[in-house]
Amino acid sequence: MTFMVRASRNGARTGVFTVGSSPLPIETPSLLLSTRKGLPFFTPPDLLLSLNNHNNSHLLQISPLHFAGCPSEKTISDIGGVHELLGLQDCSFIGVARDSIVCLPHSEGTNKFGASFETPSGRLLVKPRDYMEIISSLKPNLWTSLADEVPSWVTEKRNRSSVDRTIRWLDDCIALDPAGGSSILGAIVGGSSIDERRRSAHEAAARNVAGYWIGGFGLGESLDERPSLLNAVTDNLPVEKPRQICGLGLPEEVLQGVAAGVDLFDSTYIYHLTMGGFALTFALDTEENYAHSSVLGYAGDDHTKINLRATIYRKDLSPIIDNCDCYTCQNHTRAYINHLLNVHEMLAQILLEIHNTHHYLGFFRMIREAIKRDEFESFQKSFLEGRRSYLVAHAGC
Amino acid sequence: MPVGTQGTIKGLTNSQLEDIGCQIILGNTYHLALRPGADLIDELGGLHKFMNWPRALLTDSGGFQMVSLLHLADITEKGVTFQSPVDGSPMLLTPEESILIQNKIGADIIMALDDVVKTTITGPRIEEAMYRTLRWVDRCIAAHQKPYEQNLFGIVQGGLDPVLRDICVKGLVDRNLPGYAIGGLAGGEDKDSFWRVVAQCTAALPEDKPRYVMGVGYPLDIVVCSALGADMYDCVYPTRTARFGTALVPEGLLKLKHSVMADDTRPIDPTCYCMVCKNYTRAYIHSLVTKDAMGSQLLSYHNLSYMMRLSRDLHTSIIQEQFPEFVCRFLSSQFPKGDVPEWVCNAMEVAGIDISACCAPFSSGQE
Ligand SMILES: [Zn+2]
Ligand SMILES: [Zn+2]
Numbered sequence: 001m002t003f004m005v006r007a008s009r010n011g012a013r014t015g016v017f018t019v020g021s022s023p024l025p026i027e028t029p030s031l032l033l034s035t036r037k038g039l040p041f042f043t044p045p046d047l048l049l050s051l052n053n054h055n056n057s058h059l060l061q062i063s064p065l066h067f068a069g070c071p072s073e074k075t076i077s078d079i080g081g082v083h084e085l086l087g088l089q090d091c092s093f094i095g096v097a098r099d100s101i102v103c104l105p106h107s108e109g110t111n112k113f114g115a116s117f118e119t120p121s122g123r124l125l126v127k128p129r130d131y132m133e134i135i136s137s138l139k140p141n142l143w144t145s146l147a148d149e150v151p152s153w154v155t156e157k158r159n160r161s162s163v164d165r166t167i168r169w170l171d172d173c174i175a176l177d178p179a180g181g182s183s184i185l186g187a188i189v190g191g192s193s194i195d196e197r198r199r200s201a202h203e204a205a206a207r208n209v210a211g212y213w214i215g216g217f218g219l220g221e222s223l224d225e226r227p228s229l230l231n232a233v234t235d236n237l238p239v240e241k242p243r244q245i246c247g248l249g250l251p252e253e254v255l256q257g258v259a260a261g262v263d264l265f266d267s268t269y270i271y272h273l274t275m276g277g278f279a280l281t282f283a284l285d286t287e288e289n290y291a292h293s294s295v296l297g298y299a300g301d302d303h304t305k306i307n308l309r310a311t312i313y314r315k316d317l318s319p320i321i322d323n324c325d326c327y328t329c330q331n332h333t334r335a336y337i338n339h340l341l342n343v344h345e346m347l348a349q350i351l352l353e354i355h356n357t358h359h360y361l362g363f364f365r366m367i368r369e370a371i372k373r374d375e376f377e378s379f380q381k382s383f384l385e386g387r388r389s390y391l392v393a394h395a396g397c
Numbered sequence: 398m399p400v401g402t403q404g405t406i407k408g409l410t411n412s413q414l415e416d417i418g419c420q421i422i423l424g425n426t427y428h429l430a431l432r433p434g435a436d437l438i439d440e441l442g443g444l445h446k447f448m449n450w451p452r453a454l455l456t457d458s459g460g461f462q463m464v465s466l467l468h469l470a471d472i473t474e475k476g477v478t479f480q481s482p483v484d485g486s487p488m489l490l491t492p493e494e495s496i497l498i499q500n501k502i503g504a505d506i507i508m509a510l511d512d513v514v515k516t517t518i519t520g521p522r523i524e525e526a527m528y529r530t531l532r533w534v535d536r537c538i539a540a541h542q543k544p545y546e547q548n549l550f551g552i553v554q555g556g557l558d559p560v561l562r563d564i565c566v567k568g569l570v571d572r573n574l575p576g577y578a579i580g581g582l583a584g585g586e587d588k589d590s591f592w593r594v595v596a597q598c599t600a601a602l603p604e605d606k607p608r609y610v611m612g613v614g615y616p617l618d619i620v621v622c623s624a625l626g627a628d629m630y631d632c633v634y635p636t637r638t639a640r641f642g643t644a645l646v647p648e649g650l651l652k653l654k655h656s657v658m659a660d661d662t663r664p665i666d667p668t669c670y671c672m673v674c675k676n677y678t679r680a681y682i683h684s685l686v687t688k689d690a691m692g693s694q695l696l697s698y699h700n701l702s703y704m705m706r707l708s709r710d711l712h713t714s715i716i717q718e719q720f721p722e723f724v725c726r727f728l729s730s731q732f733p734k735g736d737v738p739e740w741v742c743n744a745m746e747v748a749g750i751d752i753s754a755c756c757a758p759f760s761s762g763q764e
Contacts, residue, residue: 037684039691044413044698046672071680075660079678087676120688314433317441331411331449335441339433340405346690347405 001142001183001210003028003242003263007372011234011261014371017242020083020092020141024058028242028263029254029371031364032061032094033357034101034271038086041271042346042353045087047327051358058091061266063099064134064143068121073137081139094185095135095143096213097126100246100268105149105215107158112165115146128172136178144213144244145173147187152220159191162216163200170207185213185244192221194232201236211242214262218247223256230260251282251304251363252387255380258367270360274352277309277341279320280359282386284366303390306334308352313338326358327351398423398455398631399701403432404448407636408694409701411450417671417702418709421453421505423631426498427462431482435501443503454504455631458495458552461580461611464513472512474529492536496549500542508578509537511552516586523556530554531568538572548575550609553598556581557590566601576607579627583612588740592621596747599626616645616707620727621741623711624720624748635704639696642686645703647730651679653696658683671702721750729755 005015017026033040033048038060040048049058062082076085083089098105102120109116114127131146146169148162166189174181186204190197204212214233221229237243245262248254249269257265273280282304306313306320316338319329328337328351340348370379399406399414402425406414414422424444429435433447441447444454463470463479470479476491492510499507510533512526534551541549551569555561569577579598582591595610602608607628613619614632622630635645642654646666652658653665661679673682673695685692714723724745728737735757745752 036689036691037681042690042694044410044691044694045676046413046416047410067684070659070684071678072660075662075680079662079680085678085681315437315441327410327412333441333447333449335433335437336404336447336449339403339447343403343428343432345403345405346408346694347410349690350408350410350694 003211003240005239007374008239008261009371009374009376010259011231012258012371012376013239013261013263014368015242015263017263019059026059026092027365027368029258029364029367030059030264031357031361032059032244032264032266034099034267035060035062036102037066038062038082038088038093040353040357042274042349043357044350047354048088049090050327051354051361058088059264060088060091060093061099062093062095062138062140063097063103064095064131064138065097065103065117065119065124065126066099067134067138068119068124073133076137081137083139085138092142093138093140094244094264095138095140096244096246096266097131097144097146098149098215098246100218100249100266101271105147107148107150107154107162110148110162110165115148115165115169128169129176132173132176140183142183142185142210144185144215145170145187145209147189147213147215149189149216149219150191152192154191156193159193159196162189162191163196163203166200166215167203170204170209174207174209181207181209184209185211185242187213187215188233189216190229190233191216191219192225192229194228197229197232198236201233205237209241211244212237214243214245215247217245218249218253223252226253226256227260230257230262234261252384254363255367255383258371258376259380265364267357267360270353270356273305273356274349277307277348277352278305278356279308279337279352280305280356280363281321282363284359284362303387308334308337308348309341310338320355321359324355324359326355328355328358398629399636399704400425400631400633401448402428402633404429404444406697406701407640408690408697411448413672413698414450414701415452417698418705419452419701421455421629422450423455423457424502424504425462426456426459426495426502427466429456429502430459430498435498439501439503443501445503453506455506456499456502456504456508457611458508458510459490459498460495460510461513463490472526472529474532476510492533493540496537496540497542500547503543504547506548506550506576507541509534509549509551511554511580513581514554514556516556516581516584516590518556523558524561527555527561527565531565534569534572534574538574550574550576550578550607552578552580552611553602554581555594557586557594559593559597562594562597563601566598570601570603574606576609577602578609578611580611582610583618588738589743591618592625592740592744592747595622595627596625596744614704616704616727617731617741619704619707620711620724621744621748623715624724624745624750626748635700636697639700640687640693642692642696644682644696645700647727648733649731653679653682653686655683665696665699666703669699669702669706671699673699673702721752724750725752725755728752 001019015028106116148165150162186209188200190200244264313334316334370376401422495510512529514526551574555565609629644651658679664674
């Protein structure tokens with residue numbers, strides 16, 4: 001793995017990331033596609049690679065806990081690891097224990113021996129040694145160490161112990177890794193405590209790891225306290241290594257993370273949009289005109305997205321977005337997707353996931369361009385203002 | 398023809414259907430008329446445009462779906478009376494109405510409304526249904542507004558009675574329709590009765606018109622019916638069985654839910670070149686089936702690829718005059734012990750296909 005920061009302005013930064021056998025460098029800030037057992041939830045693998053072809057569709061997140069012994073670690077090893085298992089030799093995978101959708105940390109069950117998770121196959125207590133066995137059979141390009149993530153409302157004492165355990169498990173993972181940690185993203189926790197966040201980051205930074213994984217966000221902390229917590233982490237990390245975060249999904253949240261210097265985000269937001277029948281529609285402006293037009297988007301349900309279940313789309317023969325070059329918009333109308341949603345056909349989710357992923361990848365491209373032009377702050381501001389003015393305008397009705 | 402009941406083949410994109418070589422798909426008039434509605438489809442430019450499917454489409458008449466899905470359907474000379482699934486009020490589907498709806502949906506092939514009776518029923522009801530089907534086909538022809546764009550197929554009825562089938566085939570052939578379907582089968586009748594009806598109908602139907610055996614789609618049935626001279630089939634089986642975790646393979650069925658699949662690192666079918674078999678192991682598919690959406694997507698893709706390949710292979714083997722050899726290879730994969738069912742042997746004898754090479758006891762020396 002190589003990582004290089006190309007431009008950095010007031011915390012926000014853009015860089016280039018090469019990992020595994022991926023033929024293309026991945027530009028950051030970047031979206032990691034969330035998966036179920038390594039494949040997108042609905043997008044079939046043959047269409048995955050055509051998604052936003054000039055963009056980072058080849059970076060995926062995999063949760064080793066999804067497998068829970070099926071296929072067994074030996075079978076996964078025999079097949080040759082995650083790339084062979086999924087037939088995606090040119091994609092890069094980052095292994096993360098939790099996934100924010102069906103595999104969530106269960107802090108009450110976590111103890112000094114291992115981290116507890118709620119998973120589709122029940123509650124699992126995962127010890128560093130178990131985790132390393134799955135990781136060594138899956139062989140993802142990068143993977144995070146095991147973390148004890150706690151919600152923001154736990155006691156100071158519990159929060160401190162979560163940092164202690166997360167540091168200890170990072171050492172365990174490094175010790176158990178035949179490669180000595182060269183592919184590990186060291187986990188950082190610390191809940192809503194600035195001091196604990198700082199301590200956790202500082203300890204991870206002292207280890208020989210490839211990069212960092214910031215956990216424990218999106219677990220009850222307020223939107224307002226988040227920037228200082230994020231900065232407490234990133235200020236204590238070396239600039240030359242990549243930083244991934246879990247739990248920030250909404251565009252506003254991604255922008256908060258980017259502002260603090262986070263490089264990699266997961267796509268659980270797309271999953272929730274897709275399941276709700278939503279399609280992203282906010283304007284993705286080109287390099288030339290973005291600064292002049294506001295981010296005011298298409299007429300629709302909340303200014304950044306539309307709900308295709310709504311009856312107004314019954315006869316709408318336009319694509320989700322007129323000039324979108326995704327498979328869905330190139331081939332299908334809003335009326336057809338509205339019908340598919342009405343009759344509960346899976347193709348609705350396939351088409352929505354394809355469009356939303358494509359569109360969100362475009363959002364990340366806008367972010368990168370803004371940073372390169374040293375205009376990230378105004379970009380973030382105009383995006384948020386566009387959202388806020390919509391919310392204000394519609395608050396009265 | 399894969400079945401796309403509601404204007405989509407469950408879990409597959411159009412580009413995937415094109416990739417696996419699918420040329421025609423079937424839409425169900427009953428479902429499409431309910432949602433999104435025939436008027437809406439018409440207003441939006443027809444089903445081809447609505448679902449963006451440039452290749453061929455066929456719609457059924459809607460009658461079969463009503464009789465099989467709605468317990469309270471009642472058939473009279475006027476048409477099929479049924480309770481509206483929306484508000485429970487009585488509704489009537491006449492032959493005219495069925496054609497009007499299918500004209501609006503705009504498929505390339507549309508089906509006449511027939512009087513559907515269970516094949517296992519006997520007695521005067523069969524005769525009544527057959528004659529009524531002939532009377533209704535005239536009403537369908539008269540109601541058809543786009544005869545130059547849409548091809549109306551008539552449906553041969555008559556149960557398992559050769560005399561009634563004969564009257565019906567002759568009646569339909571006299572009406573010189575663009576194609577003919579053999580209906581009223583695949584409803585639980587015994588296999589020997591089934592193939593005999595197909596054989597009788599194909600023998601009496603004109604050579605230059607397509608023959609469609611309705612509701613038939615098991616691989617073995619398709620091979621047998623093709624030997625008897627049938628051309629088209631439909632079946633929800635490949636996609637339905639995929640959702641329950643079963644794959645179609647040359648040997649028959651492969652149950653991917655079974656625990657022995659958990660550590661099987663082979664593809665579903667090592668002789669299959671589909672996207673799924675090229676990339677995925679049985680072990681991985683096992684971990685997905687019946688749990689994750691992707692499981693039924695990948696398995697449906699393979700199963701339809703299998704059916705498309707079977708159809709292509711049947712077609713090519715006939716053109717290359719290798720059909721008997723193909724049938725023998727197919728049967729020896731499905732029945733490696735040579736225990737080919739008697740009805741298949743009987744049908745093949747009538748079709749003039751020598752399958753002695755793959756039937757016990759001669760097969761043992763062949764392996
Ligand atoms: Zn699109
Ligand atoms: Zn296959």
